[in-house]
Amino acid sequence: MEAAARNAAHQCRLFSVIPTAINGIPGLAFNDNNNITNRRPGTQFNPSSLEDSVSGTDHDQDQDSISDCESGVCGTNTETPQLFDNGLVKLDEEDRLHDIIKRRFVSGLGSLGSRASIVAIHRNSCSSFTAQARLQSFHIFAGATEKKLAGSPNLKYAWFGASWDEIQNIVSHGFGHCQKDGLYGRGIYLSPDDSSLESVKCSVADEDGLRHVLLCRVILGKMELVRPGSDQFCPSSVQFDSGVDDLVAPKKYIVWSTHMNTHISPEYIVSFRAPSWSPQDEQHKIEGAARKPSSPWMPFSTLISALEKFLPPQTMRLISKCHKDHRERKISRHELIRRVREMAGDKLLTVVIKSFRDK
Incomplete structure (x- = not known):
């Protein structure tokens, strides 16, 4: 009993320090419920840019910015049956955020977009203790990357396609089981927010014919070009943070296995049907x-x-x-x-x- 009490006291001391560390990062703060919120100045609302649309405010100064853990999503329908458990909240189809993510996802599919049907979009509420800890770690590393680069930590939105079970495991436990030895080395492969097709090709239909992709927030920091055939599993030097297949127009972001649970935050799940889709379609x-x-x-x-x-x-x-x-x-x-x-x-x-x- 004494050991358990000492362990609980240690955890309380540890997590009492984290809000102070977060509040020291430009643009981030804890709200009254001890959840991380985004306090950086909003950018002009621009539906063509997922970065600005999901993170910014519009010209009417609506409360449209969302926090990374508890967003001010209006019109969330809590009575709608959920496709997932693990604290995921379904976005209402009339919600502007739902529309922004849907349009960005479909536009990234090219000619396949007309055949894809969005079934639901869920937000990761990070409601569990471990999910909160992973999210706090993500923001601490974002702040550390910003300081290291003396500028932007290069935060981007990116897609990740997988099976239903894999996505459930990611939301619950992180990306530890998803790393693979691919063409560009060992790590997690994501696609830019305007290239959802690349991640859709990695999705797997479940027994109901549904496919699922994650929309993640990623700390890319300083990116390095990785050549095909690489056996890399970490940055080649301390000056780099992530890898890309092309520095000018990347189709793949590579987050190394050493960074996968500190530099990626799974924020939304897009569930969709594409009855006639196959990798051979294009x-x-x-x-x-x-x-x-x-x-x-x-x-x-x-x-x-x-x-x-x-x-x-x-x-x-x-x-x-x-x-x-x-x-x-x-x-x-x-x-x-x-x-x-x-x-x-x-x-x-x-x-x-x-x-x-x-x-």
Whole structure:
């Protein structure tokens, strides 16, 4: 009993310090209920930008800004049956926030948007003790990143697609079980808020035909370019915080396994149906664009030899494996082309093939 009392007293002392630390971070404060609120000046409401729309205030000065843990969502329908447990709150379809997230999600699907039907959007209320602790940790790291960079911590919204069970586990326990060894190293792969399709491809339909994606707040800090085939699992140096596949127009944010439960905050869940959706739906676009760099005038073995001069060995091993899988009929020619384009990049392929033709 004495040990339990000492442990409880220690936890009370620990969490009595956290509000002071949070209040020292520009833009963040604790409200009367000891929940984190956003106190930074609101930005002009702009439905085309999810960053401004979800975090800012509109020109009528409505109370439209939301906190990271307890938002002032108006019109929340608590009588509507919930798709999820774990303290998730369903947003009313008439709520402006629901409309903003829905439009941003659909616009990121491209031509698939017209076939997607939004069933529900839930907000993570962070109601449990551990969820509050993870959220507080997220904001402490945001403040630390801001101080380290002497500027913005580069907070972004990003999508994460997974199965129903995985998303439930993330909300309850964090991202620990979701890290994977992917094309760009070991970590959590998210897609920018204007590229929801990339995460939708990773979603898995449940027994009711529903798919689910998370809308997360991410601390990106200073990003570094990560090459395909990387075995990286942490920043390459202390000056970097996260990785991207392209510094100018990223399609993937890579949050390393060392940062996954401090630099990502799952805030909303979008549940949707896309009855006719499959990963092949947009393949015709890829195939049409791929025909040029896969000219029959350049044998694939010759292309591989030429790429060896420009790409690191680990990337070349992956390309060679894909070529071998194609010859063994394990993957289609179009899948081979798609993977090579992703690993080598269209610019390099165009230069190499043009050079071959000129010769």
